[in-house]
Amino acid sequence: VAVVRNTRRQAEAVAQTLDGIPFWKNAHGGASILAEQVGYLEDYRWLAYILLLLLDLIICLLTLLGLAKQIKWLVIVMTVMSFLVLILSWGSMGLETAAAVGLSDFCFEPDGYVMNTTQARTGLSSEILQYYLTCSQDIFNPFQ
Secondary structure, eight states: OHHHHHHHHHHHHHHHHHTTOSOOTTOSSTHHHHHHHHHHHHHHHHHHHHHHHHHHHHHHHHHHHHHHHTOHHHHHHHHHHHHHHHHHHHHHHHHHHHHHHHHHHHHHOHHHHHHHHHHHHHOOOHHHHHHHHHOOTTSOOTTO
């Protein structure tokens, strides 16, 4: 539960950071509504993950029952089901890993994403964007 709260706080912090970016496509209400939608999505993702683990538990118990009672067809059916659930588990873990890596890359260095997106949307040169987004005195003013 603490991990879910921490993840939700981090997602809300990222959404609040992105709230200042004015070029959201078809966004009515900005990043606060996006943060709410991500929160709802996280709740459903967590529920789906718990249900997948419950399905794993049921398959294991039915396999154990089939082995204890020596019911051959039940063991075969549960073996096939366990293979399918294994593929589902691998897929869900792959999606979660990809999402975690993408979010951590964005949280570690958001400047690259902001610069690339701003340059693609506005067509400004990278020197101008770097001058205004980094606010560093070491960068040469492109307008002088």
